[in-house]
Amino acid sequence: MEDESYKNLSTSHLLGSVPAVVTEEKGTPRYEAPSANMQTFPPNSNGGGSNGQGYQTVGSTPEGFEQQSPNGWNGVFSISSYAPYFNVDTDIVANRLMSSFYPIGGDFFSKIDANPDLYGLVWISTTLVFVLASLGNCATYLSQKHTDKSASWSFDVGYVNAAASSVYGYVIVVPLAFYFLLRYLGSNASLVPLWCMWGYSLFIFVLSSFLLLIPVELLRWMIILAAGIDSALFVSSNLKSYIEGNDLTIVLVASFFLQLALAIFIKVWFFP
Template sequence: MMSGGYTSIDNPKLSGSVPAVPDQGHVTVKFSESNLQTFPPSEAQGKISIAAGPPRDADDTFSKSGSGAGSGSGSDESQPSGWLRPFSIATYKPYFDIDTADVLDRIKDSLFPFRDSFNEKTASNPDLYGPFWICTTLIFVAASIGTFVTYIAHKLKNKEWEYDINLVTWSAGLFYGYVTIVPLGLYVILKYFSAPSGLVPLFCLYGYSLFVFIPALCLSVVPLEIFRWVVAGVAGFMSATFVALNLRAHIKSAGERWFLIVAGIFLLQLALSVALKLYLFTVTV
């Protein structure tokens, strides 16, 4: 029927109409407890502290320990293993992580060769930082002092002087080669005799044993041949004694031939000082 512009349908069962939903009773809906936390929390939980900290996505590379003890599994997985490990920089990083005070203390021990306590002090943390810079310094000192000595000798006799670049290459080959090849050879010999030894401690010992040649090279500027021989002999004796006495305790376990090995080490170190004297400070005009 029509009333006020609206149409009402009297019959509810006309076609096209939606039937009413029967009443199925009262349905109870239960909600589980929410996992959302209230903010701010009412009390501290676990190890959460009130102090402010960096966001979770912040880069904390420089706040981690250099030794890698506190790093996660991700950093360990990125490091190569097996036969690729010796070619990784991370393998040698612990041997360059050393304080300046420790380097100075080890240099001081090398100048007092009769203490024979160097290996005991460096057994737990041998380094390659000191040996590398000692050899590098020796290369430039030997080349510069040798050049200066020849320059003075030529000027005193009013002769023309030319710079010899071979002093740098010869010094680099001598010191880097000596501090690498000799410890490697000694390591193989000690392994053959079943004597306890480590390769890195040998590198460390031989590297610091060369420090005494730095002041010796500086003193060789004095233009007196006998004085230069005395300086070379004293430096060689101190360096050879330092190496031999510190290795004696380890080499004694090699059997009856330990004395021959120690004597060979001593004489080889003396030969280094003689080579420095003959090549660098034998001036011919």
């Protein structure tokens, strides 16, 4: 009897009691934890600097990262597109400058096949512009003082415009014209090697311009004709090896006389 009375006592107030399990009613909304957004921490290329990116979401592209095309060309107005053509060191440029003095070799394109550059084109043509403008004025000064020491002399700024328009125009337009001509005649020509070769062909005119300061007219003509023939043979002999297998004699003759005409123009206009 006593045992049954103890069983009827309430035990909910006792310590250690376990509350009854309450079952959810149907239709009651359940709480769902939000799905985790996986994040990765890429290596910081800035050496741990505070300006680097902290983290990024998986599958997203880092800010400021641009995928380059396989051939490295990112557009006409992108500097990175032209960077490979200026990736040359001093030894390579010096070797190509020395090669431009050998008119009969015809192996210039084989030397630049792996890495044709535009550095020589820009550097040599710009140097030639300043050399012609300065030495041309110096030559007219020496000639004028040789005939009349009391005559006044002034620097002719027009020499700068003439040198820039003639040199830059020649070294850009002439290789471009030969590129389209060779492509039209069926040759597999490339524009950058042609620009590279024509740019280095002008280096001999930079050196010969200093010799043209000698106030002896016959000697001046001998110097400029020798430089022009050397440069013309360099261009035509290399074009011959470049278009080997095609009967394009007219192209070689045209390149020879154009180069010689440039030499005569330099003498007549800047060193009269």
